Amino acid sequence: MMNYFPDEVLEHVFDFVTSHRDRNAVSLVCKLWYRVERFSRQRVFIGNCYAISPERLIARFPGVKALTLKGKPHFADFNLVPQDWGGYVQPWIEALARSRIGLEELRLKRMVVSDESLDVLSRSFTNFKSLVLVSCEGFTTDGLAAIAANCWFLRELDLQENEIEEKKNDWLGCFPDSCTSLVSLNFACLKEVNLAALERLVARNPNLKSLKLNGAVTLEALQRILMRAPQLVDLGTGSFVLDRDPNDSETYKKLRATILQCRSIRNLSGFLKVTPRCLPAIYPICLNLTYLNLSYAAGIHGSELIKLIRLCGKLQRLWILDCIEDKGLEVVASTCKDLQELRVFPSDPFGAGHTAVTETGLVAISSGCPKLNSLLYLCQQMTNAALIAVAKNCPNFIRFRLCIRDPAKPDPVTMQPLDEGFGAIVQSSKRLRRLSLSGLLTDRVLLYIGKYAEQLEMLSIAFAGESDKGMLYVLNGCKKLRKLEIRDSPFGDMALLRDVGKYETMRSLWMSSCDVTLGGCKTLAKKMPRLNVEIINENDQIKFAHEDSQKVEKMYLYRTLVWPRDDAPEFVWTLEKLLFTPGVLLEDQWSSLTN
Amino acid sequence: MESKVAYQNELNLKATELRLGLPGTDIESEEQALSCARNNKRPLPDNTKECGLKGSSDDAQHSDHEAAPPAKAQIVGWPPIRSYRKNNLQPKKTEAEASGIYVKVSMDGAPYLRKIDLRVYKGYPELLKALENMFKFTIGEYSEREGYKGSEFAPTYEDKDGDWMLVGDVPWDMFMSSCKRLRIMKGSEARGLGCGV
Numbered sequence: 001m002m003n004y005f006p007d008e009v010l011e012h013v014f015d016f017v018t019s020h021r022d023r024n025a026v027s028l029v030c031k032l033w034y035r036v037e038r039f040s041r042q043r044v045f046i047g048n049c050y051a052i053s054p055e056r057l058i059a060r061f062p063g064v065k066a067l068t069l070k071g072k073p074h075f076a077d078f079n080l081v082p083q084d085w086g087g088y089v090q091p092w093i094e095a096l097a098r099s100r101i102g103l104e105e106l107r108l109k110r111m112v113v114s115d116e117s118l119d120v121l122s123r124s125f126t127n128f129k130s131l132v133l134v135s136c137e138g139f140t141t142d143g144l145a146a147i148a149a150n151c152w153f154l155r156e157l158d159l160q161e162n163e164i165e166e167k168k169n170d171w172l173g174c175f176p177d178s179c180t181s182l183v184s185l186n187f188a189c190l191k192e193v194n195l196a197a198l199e200r201l202v203a204r205n206p207n208l209k210s211l212k213l214n215g216a217v218t219l220e221a222l223q224r225i226l227m228r229a230p231q232l233v234d235l236g237t238g239s240f241v242l243d244r245d246p247n248d249s250e251t252y253k254k255l256r257a258t259i260l261q262c263r264s265i266r267n268l269s270g271f272l273k274v275t276p277r278c279l280p281a282i283y284p285i286c287l288n289l290t291y292l293n294l295s296y297a298a299g300i301h302g303s304e305l306i307k308l309i310r311l312c313g314k315l316q317r318l319w320i321l322d323c324i325e326d327k328g329l330e331v332v333a334s335t336c337k338d339l340q341e342l343r344v345f346p347s348d349p350f351g352a353g354h355t356a357v358t359e360t361g362l363v364a365i366s367s368g369c370p371k372l373n374s375l376l377y378l379c380q381q382m383t384n385a386a387l388i389a390v391a392k393n394c395p396n397f398i399r400f401r402l403c404i405r406d407p408a409k410p411d412p413v414t415m416q417p418l419d420e421g422f423g424a425i426v427q428s429s430k431r432l433r434r435l436s437l438s439g440l441l442t443d444r445v446l447l448y449i450g451k452y453a454e455q456l457e458m459l460s461i462a463f464a465g466e467s468d469k470g471m472l473y474v475l476n477g478c479k480k481l482r483k484l485e486i487r488d489s490p491f492g493d494m495a496l497l498r499d500v501g502k503y504e505t506m507r508s509l510w511m512s513s514c515d516v517t518l519g520g521c522k523t524l525a526k527k528m529p530r531l532n533v534e535i536i537n538e539n540d541q542i543k544f545a546h547e548d549s550q551k552v553e554k555m556y557l558y559r560t561l562v563w564p565r566d567d568a569p570e571f572v573w574t575l576e577k578l579l580f581t582p583g584v585l586l587e588d589q590w591s592s593l594t595n
Numbered sequence: 596m597e598s599k600v601a602y603q604n605e606l607n608l609k610a611t612e613l614r615l616g617l618p619g620t621d622i623e624s625e626e627q628a629l630s631c632a633r634n635n636k637r638p639l640p641d642n643t644k645e646c647g648l649k650g651s652s653d654d655a656q657h658s659d660h661e662a663a664p665p666a667k668a669q670i671v672g673w674p675p676i677r678s679y680r681k682n683n684l685q686p687k688k689t690e691a692e693a694s695g696i697y698v699k700v701s702m703d704g705a706p707y708l709r710k711i712d713l714r715v716y717k718g719y720p721e722l723l724k725a726l727e728n729m730f731k732f733t734i735g736e737y738s739e740r741e742g743y744k745g746s747e748f749a750p751t752y753e754d755k756d757g758d759w760m761l762v763g764d765v766p767w768d769m770f771m772s773s774c775k776r777l778r779i780m781k782g783s784e785a786r787g788l789g790c791g792v
Binding site for chain 1: 670671672673674675676677678679680681683684685711712715716717721724725728
């Protein structure tokens, strides 16, 4: 029936289908729908930049305007992936620039971005509007200067937690006077900024809704900026420090008055440095906040922190440090009845100290905030009883990430593994999509996960399990599993090789410090031409014995439609190296890969 | 028997030991008492944690040597925290705002006292300005020879020994650590301080 509609009608209908997963599904219905969908698709999401090539992207979606690319595996965040592993955006930008793609938005996560890439990007797409870089590296403020200078219609420049080398240039001053289209600007991860240029930029961009400043922006400057931008919805303060008594400070008085004019602020972050006695200036904002991120505000703790929280009755998302302690979490529980997302980070990230939150705080939250659906909780200890209570109070978890400081720590009350606790979570939260485990865990928890976590897409396992059976419970049970990352767990070749077809239904599998051997990896690589199996060998380049029985330190495999990448460094062994025909593939391997 | 002899020997050695200090003072026990006091008064999480970990009463002595707690084997990538966060979180311990030094301020003739946090001020000028604002008076020029000239007020403070001192004579840091309370003297009493005795 749909075949009798002209393409334009189909296109119009597809316009309402926005999520990339739904669009992928639409494209599989029939050849006609595939064709119409691919020409009308504007937003493309590529979860692994090595799964597909830029040329194939361009060939299939010539109308793409917004592209999301992710590079390194998630465990790269924790220094488990060596420098120079890969994830370069350069080939993508070059290919897109050569084509006639009218790219407008680019969002990159965990990728290596060079100044040259940013320069080419800034010059190649006249309508370029939005650049979002998350956890990227490899570029300097010279690259930012190119973006500022050349992207005349830029609406969004969002730099989140990147490692950026700062040159002595004034990149912010490179925004031309004609740049008046900014809606979102985030440079919190930089150390310096030209204050005068910043103030002028804010003054001429009246549509600015989201502004996240860095530590170089003083309280005085913040006051002047807010005067010019009372329409802000999203504010990240820089340095909230006053070196005199606030009661004696003209600046502080002015700030208080200015903030009263900022009636639209709903998201607040920053406070990288803070004089707690200046916090009353932001109390008027707290009443309307829906998102509060104090996860870098080490200077706010104790009674000051609690005073602040008590004012935030409408919070939906809260990111804080563990100096809030269990007592503080009880205040959150009684104040923030609409809370959906909570993240508790350690105030002492190097792990030498004591984490000040325990199971008590989490149970309090669960009982006060039944709408909770997303949790990241780093704590000192956890009990089964607490997890069971949490599971009962909050059956709506979509994301549940628990990290107990000591690896493989049992329930301190019963000395039992935490299998039952996590089991309760997966059983009660039927919509759970992401789960991170910690504490002492046996194969039993993996059995529960395989049995109950039907919607699970991403699972992180560390220092857990007892045997290959554990990993198999998960692989067999979780039908929607896309990403599985495992470290320091006793899973080996038997589990790895039992159901090799499973990996083509997933984005990737990471296994480090497990019992998988070189021989197991080779077998897998041979059997599955559409998987890239990578072995990362940074420590053992010379010593690696080339023996099949040797355990592999780190293995990362992912489905792909392209050849094993050619940008892999020495210490990453891909298919060629695995099969030990250096440089030249055997004839029969070639044909199996290209058919 | 043996131990008694050893003890007696020890005593003798101590008696003949050459030390700087007044006869009769036992410097060692003073130091120990001080460090105990320090530990009791400063509830920084790390110190108490160290004491807690070791769990013995000898902690007070050992903490003088700043022995670090036995380092846990560092596991790469654990706890799972983004490197960016690790590198960019300002440690709470080095925050100057961590603990204020609150002292009472009285002014002769004023109906009630005030309290100020000495840590807020970088030096004497700011402190004196703040006092002037707080009590609505002027202080006058400070000179080492004559104290505060030009007004009938003199800012004084009580130090650790219980003596009333003129504000401004000692370096600011020394003042911050020795000042127990402030008093703004007025009238003849104030002028008395300024003159040599």
